[in-house]
Amino acid sequence: MSIAAEAPIGGHTASLWRRYASGDRRAVDALLNAHYDEFRRIARRVLNGDAVRLRIQPTDLAHEAAIRVMNARGDGPDGRTHFLALAAKVMRQTLIDEVRRARAKKREMPPVLTGWMDPKAPALDIEALDVALTRLEMVDAELATLVERRFFAGLSIEEIAAESKESASTVKRRWRVARAWLANELKSA
């Protein structure tokens, strides 16, 4: 059974990262194992809804993300939240690439919607969301990062607060700002 217990990135994992950064490719597997479940959880979030049409399995996406994250040398992740946020970003990017690739091949392909497993939640066009997020990045890059962490990586307000050294109430308020702004962008798109 490969479902590992949640592992912090400190200690052993940090040394794994250092080993990987110094060229030890075996560390990839170990790192992936340590965060396997979280990667898959994020992949499932990103891949919800009818993204299945792209025929990507959450596991594939998680693996793809792991490899890309590991390849991101130089500014490698320095903490669990950063690590996971980066994974979410990579997965989202992979998904968007996939959507665009598929769309280029089949011009008639309808938008790929993403929706959360809660069937009552409205569906989102994953590309429109990506465009809105890119615009947000231009207006306020920090808010865009917050969306990455909170929405895609599914990190808690407290985790993000601890990492950014802000108060939980500030993080929460800023998340509400970002969310309202994005929702408005998506509605007017």
Added chain:
Amino acid sequence: MDVARERRILELLDGALGRPAEERLSWVAANAAGDQDVASAVIALLDREDSARSLLPTERSAAEAEMEFVPPERVGAYRLSGLLGEGGMSRVYLGERDDGLFEHQVAVKFMRPTYLDQRARDLFDTERRALAKLRHPNIATLIDGGIDATGSPYLVMEFVVGVPIDRYVADRRLSSESVARLFLQVCDAARAAHQSLIAHGDIKPANILVDPEGRARLLDFGVAQMLGDAGAATGSIGEGAYPVTTAYASPQRMQGARPSVGDDIYALGILLRAMRSAAAGVGAPVASSDRERALDAVCAMATASEATARYAGVDALMGDVQRWLARRPVAAMSPDWRSHVSAFIGRHPLAVLAASLAVAGLIATSAVMTGLYAEARRERALAENRFEQVRGLAKYLLFDLYDHLDRTPQSLRLRQDVARRGQAYLDNLARDAAASDALHVETIEGFLRLAAVQGAPGKSNLGDLVAARSNLAKSVELARALVARRPGAPQAWLALARALSLASDFAENADHDVIVGERDWLASQDALAKAQRVGAATPTVQSLAVETAIVGASLRGWQGRYAEESALGQQALDGWRALPPVVKASEMGRLTAARAWSLVAEGAYYRGDAIGAERGYREQTSLTDALVGGAGNDPIALRAAARADWELGTTLIEFGKPALATATLAAGARLAQHLIDLDSEDSDALRDLRILRLAQAQALAANHRYLAAIALMSSQVAEREAFARSHPDQVQALRDLAVGRAALGDILASANRKYEACRAYAMAKTDFGEVSRRGRLTGVDVTYAVKQMVEHQHATCH
């Protein structure tokens, strides 16, 4: 986008949200520094802030949280050992059998846990049982399933090693012909399932694996339907919540319809298209020749948006692909072709007019050809329809209708007629060389059924042994051919085991040919073991094992190996006890147990074990009496009860309880007479009555009522003589006569009428000699009937 303005809006929004709700509006107005446009934008955002929560939810929904489940370490006999894959609705783990019985790997699929109420659970169980019956070489078999302790429904499926069909096709760059042949395997699986009224509902490359030998296997049959039904029953998902793979879903499925045959045809059309483009390579267009266009037309017809414009069934789709492979015109081309002509005329009226004289001949030919295509298409549709009807009819006649008639008195003529018609249909089906495996199995079972109906020993039958033997031989031959062709198909081996078991039964009980009986029985045991090795479902193997143990026990009895007879009878009983309760409670189930007890008792009887024999036979009569009590005029129950009474009665005579025996045998004779009253042509009942009368005479003699005994037995011998004379081909009749004469001799001897007794013995000896000369003297005859007769003759006549 005005970045500065947006920044300002975000800033104000942030500030407003930091204030209590009632102060926000005034705070925005005060801080917007007179910019009315920015202020109203912020106010609009504040208004919608609540609804944004649901658009970008961060709380994990209950369903998502439930997905985070940890699977149990094991289900049933299987230890879960690794994640094979996951999708939106499920996770699949590898399961390995670890009870040491045999090595076996399975795929265990856990569905997204949802709260399932009892109704939904029942539905899940019912449907998965239906799915478990689905056997086809191109379908990954559903082995087991259930709902684990945490409420997750799971399915245990055959573990298939292979790659998704589109990758297989792409990796090997298959030719269009190979693609078409591989596609036909998938179609055949769908066709077999449709015959069991199961639609796949989610046919797509990810659900079709091809193993290294090139055998395609369809996974997850009916799972979409099952999940949808269970969900709809709970109300946890509404109507139209059957899982859908968008690219492969028909317009009807997209609207939330329950999966149907038409949807599978649609998905098959998309699949063929996908396989062809995968074979052509990424980005490369499929070659555009006339030949490829014909296949395009097949795909187009399968994927017509109106379900009625698609192929009517998978058979029709397969027919077109087969025609394409045989380089014959495909049906899908004909309407298309006609529309090409009319489109041409529509676009170039002048050109057509100008050229009309030149092409008059061509147009005329085309019109005729179009007509012919249309005609051919109708004909084919009719033929396919007829085929399905014939198949359905054969099944109906031989199983449902015959069963019904079998319980209807005086239906002999009708039953003969039904069997004759069934025979004609089956012969037609058997001639179809291109038939699917499923149809072959069906045909084999049809022939077996017909053979049983025409002459199954010891059961109600039409008394047509010649036809029965011929059908039996056909079924054995077809089954052998099928296992040679499909050595990995459990249902082929099961069919062979069944056929050989019935062949052995015939050999021993109708022909009294124990050598052939032994050979066929051993072969049936081998086939059964083989079926089990290639993965036949345990309950099917178990019930067939019980059947063959009974045939084997009876065989051992005929061979005079009585200890083995009892042991095999006991083995049948032990196996019977492990069968599902619903099977055991059925009439068939109770008759099977009765028969097993009878064999246990018979073995004991011939070994001189009076207590064991009486006990076994009493068990048998109590089972059959209960059946008669509950069924009134049911001939099957009446016959079984009459025979049970005979067995118990004769045992009681033998072991010194003649008074009890007389009563039991009289009861048995009444049952046989009842059967004859219901149907005067019931040859089995007539023979049973003869046998019971003989025993009655013996019981009377044992009670010292000699005159009555001699009168009864003399009339019996006369009757048997007449029957043997009118049926010279039946060795059985001659043997019956010999046994009758010997019995008469015994009664006369016990009445001290030695001269008459010795004459009867001498005649019996002659008749037995004739039976022996025809090579049909059995172990029982040699070690028991003949031996006893010779001893009695010796004691009386010298």
